[in-house]
Amino acid sequence: MAVLFSALSALPALAHGFTSTVYVDLASPASGHVRAGIQLEYDLLVVSAADAAKDDPLFRAGTAAFDAGDTAQQAAALEAHAGSVVTYVTQRFGVTAGGAACAPVRDGGFTIGQREGVPYARVVLDYRCPESTSGAHEVRSALFPGSEGYVRDSKTIVTYDLDLTSGSTALDAQHRSFSTQQSWFERFWEFFRLGAEHLLGGLDHILFLLALIAGSRRLREIVLAASTFTLAHSVTFVFAALGLVEVPAAFVEPVIALSIAVVAGWHLWRIWRRRSHATDLETTGHGRLGLDRAGWTRLAVVFCFGLVHGLGFAAALGIDQAWSWTLLGSLLVFNVGIEVVQLAIIVAVFPLLALLRHRRPIAGLWATGAIAAGVSAMGLMWFVQRILGV
Numbered sequence: 099m100a101v102l103f104s105a106l107s108a109l110p111a112l113a114h115g116f117t118s119t120v121y122v123d124l125a126s127p128a129s130g131h132v133r134a135g136i137q138l139e140y141d142l143l144v145v146s147a148a149d150a151a152k153d154d155p156l157f158r159a160g161t162a163a164f165d166a167g168d169t170a171q172q173a174a175a176l177e178a179h180a181g182s183v184v185t186y187v188t189q190r191f192g193v194t195a196g197g198a199a200c201a202p203v204r205d206g207g208f209t210i211g212q213r214e215g216v217p218y219a220r221v222v223l224d225y226r227c228p229e230s231t232s233g234a235h236e237v238r239s240a241l242f243p244g245s246e247g248y249v250r251d252s253k254t255i256v257t258y259d260l261d262l263t264s265g266s267t268a269l270d271a272q273h274r275s276f277s278t279q280q281s282w283f284e285r286f287w288e289f290f291r292l293g294a295e296h297l298l299g300g301l302d303h304i305l306f307l308l309a310l311i312a313g314s315r316r317l318r319e320i321v322l323a324a325s326t327f328t329l330a331h332s333v334t335f336v337f338a339a340l341g342l343v344e345v346p347a348a349f350v351e352p353v354i355a356l357s358i359a360v361v362a363g364w365h366l367w368r369i370w371r372r373r374s375h376a377t378d379l380e381t382t383g384h385g386r387l388g389l390d391r392a393g394w395t396r397l398a399v400v401f402c403f404g405l406v407h408g409l410g411f412a413a414a415l416g417i418d419q420a421w422s423w424t425l426l427g428s429l430l431v432f433n434v435g436i437e438v439v440q441l442a443i444i445v446a447v448f449p450l451l452a453l454l455r456h457r458r459p460i461a462g463l464w465a466t467g468a469i470a471a472g473v474s475a476m477g478l479m480w481f482v483q484r485i486l487g488v
Contacts, residue, residue: 117299118142118249120241121213122191124258132193132200132225132235132260138242140164140172140210140217143183146246150189151182169210169217176208176219183208184221190240191254193225197236200225215347234279235260239269253292266428268292289428293435296411302480303407306358307440309473310400311448312466313365315455319393320448326397328437330404331411336429338412350409352484357403358477364396365470369463411436 121137144160147153156179163171176183184204193200205222212218227235242252254269260278267276268288276284297303310327314320337343411433455462 118242118252120239120252120254121218122237122239122254122256124193124235124237124256124260126260130195130227130229132195132227133205134191134193134202134223134225135220136187136191136223137211137213137218137220138187140219142242142248143186143219144175145248146242147179147183147186149246150186151179153179153182155179156182164217172210172217172219173208176221180204180208184223187221187241188223190243191223192238193227194236194238195227196234198228200227202226234277236275236277237269238275240274244271285428286431289431290435290438293432294439295435296432297436297439300410302354302358302477303410304443305473305476306354306361306403306407307443308447308469309358309362309365309477311444311451312469312473313361313368313396314448317448317452320444322397323400324440324444326401327404327407328440330401331408332433334405334408335411335433336408338409340429343409345409350406352481353403353406354410355477355480355484357406359474359481360477361396361400361403362470362474362477364399365466366474369467 118139120139123135125133127133141161141164144164145157148157148160156175159175159178160172163175184202188202193202202223202225205224209220210217211220237256237258239254239256241254242249244251251271255266256269256276257266258264258278263278265285266289267285268291269276270292273288276288306327307324310323311320314323334343338345451462451466454465
């Protein structure tokens with residue numbers, strides 16, 4: 099156990115920092131035109147474009163502007179090296195119509211905004227498609243691949259209103275392109291897979307779930323705890339992803355880390371309070387739904403922290419367009435992917451701990467205590483790192 103958590107502690111403080119997300123809005127303002135508003139992480143765009151074009155002045159100017167936190171300087175740095183930047187983007191993001199390539203033309207200058215607490219650059223490209231073509235549009239994205247060595251990989255979240263249809267899709271290393279004529283099942287699977295992969299790749303959410311499992315004595319308790327967590331994060335997930343609630347990542351990420359430490363520490367505190375009678379925790383519990391006063395208090399704490407975790411899930415999807423049933427469907431499918439993986443983890447871990455608790459109460463207590471101690475330590479370490487920004 100000590101070796102496991104020692105290895106985990108070497109991971110970055112932000113569990114979602116291994117990948118980058120690109121956001122694209124597609125529309126057709128006129129026949130033969132596809133307008134693409136593309137938002138990319140500023141600092142990653144600078145280093146990737148500079149490296150691809152061997153443009154050292156872009157790297158120096160862009161990095162200095164990033165360190166200064168000056169959005170005007172950041173936009174000016176991109177504008178001064180627009181050739182390198184636009185070439186990088188257009189070589190890795192493309193649109194075709196009826197199988198024929200559409201030619202990109204930059205429309206306007208670069209603008210800088212904020213997403214998840216970091217600067218994002220926005221560029222608008224007008225893709226001119228051959229007039230004689232007909233059929234579906236196909237979009238391809240290979241922006242910020244892992245082969246560049248700056249991030250593990252990236253995903254591109256696309257919202258589109260093309261070919262008399264609108265929707266959302268997610269592209270990544272395994273799925274680089276999509277067609278506007280894709281089936282309902284293909285759209286469902288893309289967001290389901292994205293949600294599942296997000297939970298599996300988000301170590302902080304997994305540790306929070308392990309803390310819930312370690313502190314749950316019976317099946318009823320873990321079901322209630324997981325259901326409470328699901329209800330809470332689903333509410334804020336949908337509200338935040340639809341732009342109805344906005345909380346900076348500088349607040350969300352530390353609180354998620356703190357939630358891990360608190361929920362895991364709760365179990366340790368109960369063990370310490372009972373001391374020699376700690377094994378009674380495996381058999382006691384009365385009241386409504388089999389929960390005592392402490393059990394209901396724990397559910398309240400889980401619900402409050404679940405609200406914050408929902409903000410973290412929403413930040414991963416990053417869609418903040420106006421309300422639509424298509425968008426809501428994408429959000430809910432993403433959430434279903436999260437829940438399926440969450441349930442799979444519970445099914446895999448809880449029965450093993452329950453069996454150990456039943457046959458060897460002392461061993462079960464030590465096992466859950468060790469899990470809670472390791473998870474709590476990780477949560478506290480991440481909390482300090484995220485507060486300090488290291």
